[in-house]
Amino acid sequence: MNTNQVNLPVLSIQDLSISYGAEPVLSNINLAIQKADIACVLGPSGSGKTSLLRAIAGFIEVANGSIDINGQRMSDSNSIKPPNKRSVGVVFQDFALFPHLTVQQNIEFGLGKLSRDDKQATAMKYMHIMGIAALAHKYPADLSGGQQQRVAIARAVAPQPDILLMDEAFSSLDPTLREQVARDVREIIQQLGLTAILVTHDQQEAFAFADKIAVVANGFLQQFSSAYNLYHEPTSYFVAKFIGEGAFIEGQTVERAKGWFAKTALGEMRLSGDDYSHTPTVKILLRPDDVIHDDASPTKAIIKEKHFRGAFIRYELSLSPSNEKVLCFAPSHHDHSIGSSFGIRAEVEHVISF
Numbered sequence: 327m328n329t330n331q332v333n334l335p336v337l338s339i340q341d342l343s344i345s346y347g348a349e350p351v352l353s354n355i356n357l358a359i360q361k362a363d364i365a366c367v368l369g370p371s372g373s374g375k376t377s378l379l380r381a382i383a384g385f386i387e388v389a390n391g392s393i394d395i396n397g398q399r400m401s402d403s404n405s406i407k408p409p410n411k412r413s414v415g416v417v418f419q420d421f422a423l424f425p426h427l428t429v430q431q432n433i434e435f436g437l438g439k440l441s442r443d444d445k446q447a448t449a450m451k452y453m454h455i456m457g458i459a460a461l462a463h464k465y466p467a468d469l470s471g472g473q474q475q476r477v478a479i480a481r482a483v484a485p486q487p488d489i490l491l492m493d494e495a496f497s498s499l500d501p502t503l504r505e506q507v508a509r510d511v512r513e514i515i516q517q518l519g520l521t522a523i524l525v526t527h528d529q530q531e532a533f534a535f536a537d538k539i540a541v542v543a544n545g546f547l548q549q550f551s552s553a554y555n556l557y558h559e560p561t562s563y564f565v566a567k568f569i570g571e572g573a574f575i576e577g578q579t580v581e582r583a584k585g586w587f588a589k590t591a592l593g594e595m596r597l598s599g600d601d602y603s604h605t606p607t608v609k610i611l612l613r614p615d616d617v618i619h620d621d622a623s624p625t626k627a628i629i630k631e632k633h634f635r636g637a638f639i640r641y642e643l644s645l646s647p648s649n650e651k652v653l654c655f656a657p658s659h660h661d662h663s664i665g666s667s668f669g670i671r672a673e674v675e676h677v678i679s680f
């Protein structure tokens with residue numbers, strides 16, 4: 327085996343465009359998923375996440391570019407291999423279990439080529455892994471949403487596909503359970519050494535589930551990176567706004583002996599780039615934890631909204647005189663009323679600006 331084969335991504339998407347008729351949905355998508363990667367496609371409603379998943383699974387054609395699985399061409403603008411000829415397991419949003427088959431029969435269904443005994447043994451193995459062995463002879467209608475989801479995952483992974491694709495697979499679950507279930511399923515996927523891609527619009531779910539997240543919006547792949555990098559090193563204004571909480575304030579760029587700074591309503595901040603001579607103003611991202619409640623600070627901000635969150639209060643503040651909005655998490659014993667003001671200062675380790 328040569329080095330190229332070792333490093334070959336399980337999924338390679340090149341210059342991919344998807345359209346419905348003349349309507350483009352996604353353009354110029356490039357994405358490589360390595361073996362045992364657990365990835366997410368995250369984006370707002372209508373951004374094309376499901377379309378991307380459907381193209382990978384072979385349910386829809388691609389307008390341009392290509393999709394390869396383990397180096398084999400699956401789709402390009404001239405050809406498409408059908409879903410059953412590509413090694414993918416799909417978990418649909420509504421789970422799509424066969425209502426007239428028991429749990430065990432649902433799982434055995436995809437194991438076409440195996441003998442009857444091997445089918446049974448394989449179904450049993452995955453029912454045990456997913457913790458649903460006791461439900462083997464029940465029908466889908468008699469299961470809770472969480473149990474149905476486990477059956478759907480067992481059915482998708484039992485044929486040992488190269489890639490497990492999950493479309494909003496947690497969204498029908500109770501919101502309080504969702505993150506925990508996402509973490510549990512992640513653990514099983516890791517133990518099985520599977521390569522998985524989850525489509526979701528829910529950031530917390532994406533953070534709990536994936537090592538790397540592909541943010542899609544406005545027809546393009548905006549960034550493909552870890553949750554940490556998307557939050558701390560967003561490469562576009564969209565990702566900075568979309569991931570986590572934050573607000574933007576304006577800064578006037580100015581060159582000092584130590585480099586470029588931005589003059590803002592919260593003082594001067596050191597910019598990370600080398601040259602702003604053609605950029606008179608920048609938008610600076612302030613996360614709520616960049617804005618510190620400090621009674622001694624001469625900079626006061628007016629409280630517009632407050633939300634009690636237990637250990638802390640999330641304040642929405644208005645700066646004077648610019649009226650710019652910033653967010654601040656203050657310990658909840660600092661309980662101030664809407665309309666009053668308190669002192670704040672910015673403590674930004676690494677300034678993100680656009």
Ligand SMILES: Nc1ncnc2c1ncn2[C@@H]1O[C@H](COP(=O)(O)OP(=O)(O)OP(=O)(O)O)[C@@H](O)[C@H]1O
Nearest residue numbers: 346351369370371372373374375376377378526527
């Ligand atoms: N079969 C179809 N025919 C025509 N247009 C479609 C079809 N399926 C989706 N679209 C359109 O393509 C765009 C992307 O849809 P898609 O379902 O991929 O987005 P999504 O990000 O998964 O959205 P959501 O989070 O709301 O499910 C939308 O504007 C949608 O209306």
